Amino acid sequence: MSGNTELSALFDRGYEHGFVTDIESDTIAAGLDESVVRLISARKREPKFLLDWRLRAFAHWRQMREPHWAHLHYPPIDYQAISYFSAPKPRGDAPKSLADVDPKLLETYAKLGVPLHERARLAGVAVDAVFDSVSVATTFKSRLAEAGVVFCPFSEAVHSHPELLEQYLGSVVPYTDNFYATLNCAVFSDGSFVYVPPGVRCPMELSTYFRINAANTGQFERTLIIADAGSHVSYLEGCTAPMRDENQLHAAVVELVALDDAQIKYSTVQNWYPGDAEGRGGIFNFVTKRGECRGRNSRISWTQVETGSAITWKYPGCVLRGENSVGEFYSVATANNHQQADTGTKMIHIGANSRSTIVSKGISAGHGQNTYRGLVKIMPSAHGARNFTRCDSLLLGSQCGAHTFPYLESRNALATVEHEASTSRISEDQLFYCQQRGLGPEDAVNMIVSGFCREVFKELPMEFAVEAQNLLAVTLEGAVG
Amino acid sequence: MNAPLLQIDDLRVSVAGTAVLHGVSLTVRAGEVHAIMGPNGSGKSTLAHVLAGRPGYTITGGAVRFDGTDLLAMAPEERARAGLFLGFQYPVEIAGVNNAYLLKAALNARRRQRGEAEIDAFDFLNMVRAKMRVMQIDEALLTRGVNEGFSGGEKKRNEILQMLVLEPRLAVLDETDSGLDIDALKVVGRGINTLRSPDRAVALVTHYQRLLDHVVPDQVHVLARGRIVRSGDRELALELERRGYDWLLEAAAAVA
Numbered sequence A: 001m002s003g004n005t006e007l008s009a010l011f012d013r014g015y016e017h018g019f020v021t022d023i024e025s026d027t028i029a030a031g032l033d034e035s036v037v038r039l040i041s042a043r044k045r046e047p048k049f050l051l052d053w054r055l056r057a058f059a060h061w062r063q064m065r066e067p068h069w070a071h072l073h074y075p076p077i078d079y080q081a082i083s084y085f086s087a088p089k090p091r092g093d094a095p096k097s098l099a100d101v102d103p104k105l106l107e108t109y110a111k112l113g114v115p116l117h118e119r120a121r122l123a124g125v126a127v128d129a130v131f132d133s134v135s136v137a138t139t140f141k142s143r144l145a146e147a148g149v150v151f152c153p154f155s156e157a158v159h160s161h162p163e164l165l166e167q168y169l170g171s172v173v174p175y176t177d178n179f180y181a182t183l184n185c186a187v188f189s190d191g192s193f194v195y196v197p198p199g200v201r202c203p204m205e206l207s208t209y210f211r212i213n214a215a216n217t218g219q220f221e222r223t224l225i226i227a228d229a230g231s232h233v234s235y236l237e238g239c240t241a242p243m244r245d246e247n248q249l250h251a252a253v254v255e256l257v258a259l260d261d262a263q264i265k266y267s268t269v270q271n272w273y274p275g276d277a278e279g280r281g282g283i284f285n286f287v288t289k290r291g292e293c294r295g296r297n298s299r300i301s302w303t304q305v306e307t308g309s310a311i312t313w314k315y316p317g318c319v320l321r322g323e324n325s326v327g328e329f330y331s332v333a334t335a336n337n338h339q340q341a342d343t344g345t346k347m348i349h350i351g352a353n354s355r356s357t358i359v360s361k362g363i364s365a366g367h368g369q370n371t372y373r374g375l376v377k378i379m380p381s382a383h384g385a386r387n388f389t390r391c392d393s394l395l396l397g398s399q400c401g402a403h404t405f406p407y408l409e410s411r412n413a414l415a416t417v418e419h420e421a422s423t424s425r426i427s428e429d430q431l432f433y434c435q436q437r438g439l440g441p442e443d444a445v446n447m448i449v450s451g452f453c454r455e456v457f458k459e460l461p462m463e464f465a466v467e468a469q470n471l472l473a474v475t476l477e478g479a480v481g
Numbered sequence B: 001m002n003a004p005l006l007q008i009d010d011l012r013v014s015v016a017g018t019a020v021l022h023g024v025s026l027t028v029r030a031g032e033v034h035a036i037m038g039p040n041g042s043g044k045s046t047l048a049h050v051l052a053g054r055p056g057y058t059i060t061g062g063a064v065r066f067d068g069t070d071l072l073a074m075a076p077e078e079r080a081r082a083g084l085f086l087g088f089q090y091p092v093e094i095a096g097v098n099n100a101y102l103l104k105a106a107l108n109a110r111r112r113q114r115g116e117a118e119i120d121a122f123d124f125l126n127m128v129r130a131k132m133r134v135m136q137i138d139e140a141l142l143t144r145g146v147n148e149g150f151s152g153g154e155k156k157r158n159e160i161l162q163m164l165v166l167e168p169r170l171a172v173l174d175e176t177d178s179g180l181d182i183d184a185l186k187v188v189g190r191g192i193n194t195l196r197s198p199d200r201a202v203a204l205v206t207h208y209q210r211l212l213d214h215v216v217p218d219q220v221h222v223l224a225r226g227r228i229v230r231s232g233d234r235e236l237a238l239e240l241e242r243r244g245y246d247w248l249l250e251a252a253a254a255v256a
């Protein structure tokens, strides 16, 4: 058997979420200048501090240049050809409850498998759904409110909790951080806001689904999660987009703050449209995610399953400021057809005895290029800091590539840093073994790939682990000819 | 006499451009146990792999029928689902894939083939646990990765466990006895005997008479240099134990 050619054929599959919802939306003309920034802020009736912050970011952004250090190749992005705001048109007033939400939207979520209706939420997941730029409906508010947890669209938090925003917004990812994050600060549309009060264990998983629907729009959502002292929260983010021939820009920012003894678990299942088999279309995903373990004994864990997007550029990281704080990064990234992923993490150790764990599983197929890029930085104050990093790459086919760039900067001689890396192919012996036990070649590949990703999947909340596994199976569908 | 379950006719196989099997013929009927012996490199594993459909072998001549159908035309997984089981000489490790999970997927593939419903998870566990007791396998191996970090003997016992769960029509066991301690050999022998029945057959590839003390074969074949040079009953295995293979090789050379 010419095993690997047949294997790569396994990857010819369709994108299941590529439908467009026919819905009236309120989209502003393409182009970006200060008036657009003011208009977005005005639409959302934002307080002055926020408008000023956006304007500072915008002025800064104009001085910045698009970075090109990543292992990514794509045509230049015309930032003037993008519309920076699109909202589904409200029927009469803005939706107050699910009953007021356009049924077509609800249908979209049903197709996406987002369980929006509260009664369907047996799993106990509260969902905040962001459609294009606006948060459409948030479920389970009341149960959360009882626990004192705030979980709402960002644009709502602007009015309900301005003091928290003013204190925390930009405190982890400053508006000067990087080209895409700065752009986001200027034009961000909506996103999710979470505040968990001291000592509260959030009674359910929180979840957001992002979807880009309108053509030629960019999506710039922002998420801010604050876990106050001794609190716990687990948050999941899912993403999809319709199939379009042109590329669409997604530049999100996520900021996490964990105070003393607090824990945040942030999981992502990213399935943006990856483009077609020839590499036409697909989402350009330039995302800045960072968490700060600000308090002692705090813990932030990032788990990501990245199967979509034409281009993925993201490095969810942790600033381990607190003594004994813990940062974790568990990642599965797949690059198939002409997808390119340049992803990894940054662990910045500042606090004494801070610890971090990095487990990255990269899967490349077709012409996919998968890069792990990670930085472990140990500051002089981080006595007794420890890092363990493992990067495994799995290649399916001969046209794809896996690259690993682990950077280490240690300024403390007492820190311990371990790094392991491997690159492998699915062996024909493994494939044959499974087939000899009666599994078809596709099932066999799925099983072996899932096994490869197991360490990461087991970090996901149970119901999403199943979803991630299915998504991966879809990614591998249609293989052996 | 039963109809042949496996019928190999003048099978010729080459690997990487070199002829390895030069016309092997063998008939195995339901209810029988055949032992295939022979010197290292004589083609025993090659024969077992070709029967199971492993890629990389070129069939240059001959035919194989399994239960009346053309075996060589079937995909490896179809052969497995039709009831052909290969116990591997070197079972491969598959990291992260739960041993029980693979076993259940394998069983369900076989059940679907027979038009049966998927097995209930509870029934499955009970059944597997009972068979693990027969094979004296530690239950912890069920939740480990497939063969991941298993000892040599554990791997072999796990192969027999899989066989007992899948209940194949024909089990081809490639040196399942190699590397087993004396007690484990008994356990494996008992496992194989559990499977023996009038509608199943077993082909044992082995280097030693020891296993045949536990699993008494109906026929013994000697494969040497890609040909079956002698067939007999269990007495032949005892004779080989005493005399080695040289006398057979010389006789075969004289004929050739």
Ligand SMILES: Nc1ncnc2c1ncn2[C@@H]1O[C@H](COP(=O)(O)OP(=O)(O)OP(=O)(O)O)[C@@H](O)[C@H]1O
Residues within 6 Å of the ligand: B015, B016, B020, B038, B039, B040, B041, B042, B043, B044, B045, B046, B047, B056
């Ligand atoms: N992939 C391969 N490439 C080249 N030669 C091969 C390959 N596989 C098998 N052979 C050769 O075919 C011959 C038969 O090998 P096979 O593994 O079938 O022997 P065996 O009878 O099972 O031996 P043993 O008792 O040592 O297990 C050997 O000479 C071996 O080197």
Ligand SMILES: [Mg+2]
Residues within 6 Å of the ligand: B044, B045, B046, B089, B174, B175
């Ligand atoms: Mg052999």
